Amino acid sequence: MANTVVTDPSQINDTRKAELLAHEVKHIDIKSFDARPIIDQMAHMSFTSRDLARATSIYNMMLADKDCSIFLVIAGSTSAGGCMDLYAELLRNNMIDGIVATGASIxxxxxxxxxxxxxxQALEIPDDNELRSLYIDRIYDTYIDEQQLQDCDHTIYEIANTLEAKPYSSRAFIREMGKYLVEHGKKENSLVKLAYEHDVPIFCPAFVDSSAGFGLVKHQVDRAKEGKPYMVLDAIADFRELTDIKVKAGTTGLLMIGGGVPKNFIQDTVVCAEILGHDDVAMHKYALQITVADVRDGACSSSTLQEAASWGKVQTTHEQMVFAEAGSVMPLLASDAYHRGHWKERAKRAFGTMFG
Incomplete structure (x- = not known):
């Protein structure tokens, strides 16, 4: 996330900055290897290995169930850490039908x-104050060029300036971002771009908690100074639209990385549908969550899927918690599911077309 400018960019030590930003993160290609033999053997092991094998089997069950619509739910920084192309492949190959994520991920x-x-890759981690003087942001052992991130902020600002001054759900605004990448983007394998092209809706229920927030605040402030109306994000529309999708989808499965707001948001659609009078709405039939969060503090990020059943959100017949760092296990799960090929028989939902 971009920060307040505290240094004159013209004074940056470009040589030192180039040294630290010399090793790009390479995103894993799940098609380049077949994880099925590994997952098959893990099923006969114990601890997290067996949990992962069962979670993978549940994801394959979702893909094989022709009535099941699948939602990818992402929190944390796995996209920055090397899983970006992995998620793109899931979308491209019709292995997910909707996405709920943090603004940072998107x-x-x-x-x-x-x-x-x-x-x-942060192969060397100096004092973080030195990083700040170089305009380098750090996510654990991963670097982002702050000046490039500010370009991202500004692009969001420019997109907002082109839109009609009215409320938008995060899904509607992210669709505009995808349209922008189709016209001006420089990467074919972008989840946002592919979602636009395949009519897969992306929701970010806390959208402004990201670089989008900076650009959208600037849009509103500048428009207000000019005495002009401005666009706004409608968080209630997010909830309503995602609930509409849940009602239409019927049988649903959740592939969740991390927890937090995205996890609770997708689960709450069941309760919301009931409140709206859809008495026949089903709990999420399938669910798996990969997390390292501790369950003992009662936080939403770490609440187990069994706990969600008490709220009427998730069935416990086909659910699995996997307590592992997602970047180390998602490549195995996704590669296994890709090579088993159940996705080849799935109908395309194109839920994005529901909203015009």
């Missing part, structure tokens, strides 16, 4: 790279 990571920018 804007600061995927859209950011769609504009031609990169994430970098």
């Amino acid at each position: 804007v600061d990571m995927d859209f950011f790279e769609g504009l031609g920018h990169k994430h970098y």
Whole structure:
């Protein structure tokens, strides 16, 4: 996420900055290897290995169930860490039908790279104040060029300036971002771009908690100074639209990386549908979650799927928690599912067409 400018960019030590940003993160290609033999053997192991094998089998069940619509739910920084092309392949091959994610995953990571920018391996981590003087932002052992991130902020601002001054759901605005990448993007394998092309809706229920927030605030402030109306994001529309999709979808499955707001948002559609009078709405039939969060503090990020059943959100017949760092296990799960090929028989939902 972009930060307040504290240094004159003209004073940056470009040589030192280039040294630190010399190693691009390379996103894993799930088609280049077949994880089925590994997952098959993990099923006969114990601990997290067996949990992962069962989670993978549940995802394959979702893909094989012709009535099941699948939602990819993303929190955390796996996109920046090397899983960006993995998620793109799931979408391209009709292995997911909708996405709920943090704004950072969609804007600061995927859209950011769609504009031609990169994430970098932090093979050396100096004092973070030195990084700040170089305009380098750090996500654990991954770097982002702050100046490139500010370009991302400005692009969001420019997109907002082209739109009619009215309320937009995050889905509607992200669709405009996808349209922008089709016309001006520099990366074919962008999740935002592919979602636009395949009519797969993306929701970010806390959208402004990302680089989008900076651009949208500037849009509103500048328009207000000019005495002109401005666009706004409608969080209630997010909830309504995603609930409409849940009602239409019927049988649903959740592939969740991390937790937090995206996890709770997709689960709450069941309760919302009931409140709207859809008494026959089904709980999410399938669910798996990959997380390292501790369950003992009662936080939403770590609440188990069994706990969600008490709220009427998730069935417990086909659910699995996997307590592991997602970047280390998602490539195995996704490669296994890709090579088993159940996606080849799935009907395309194109839920994005529901909203014109």
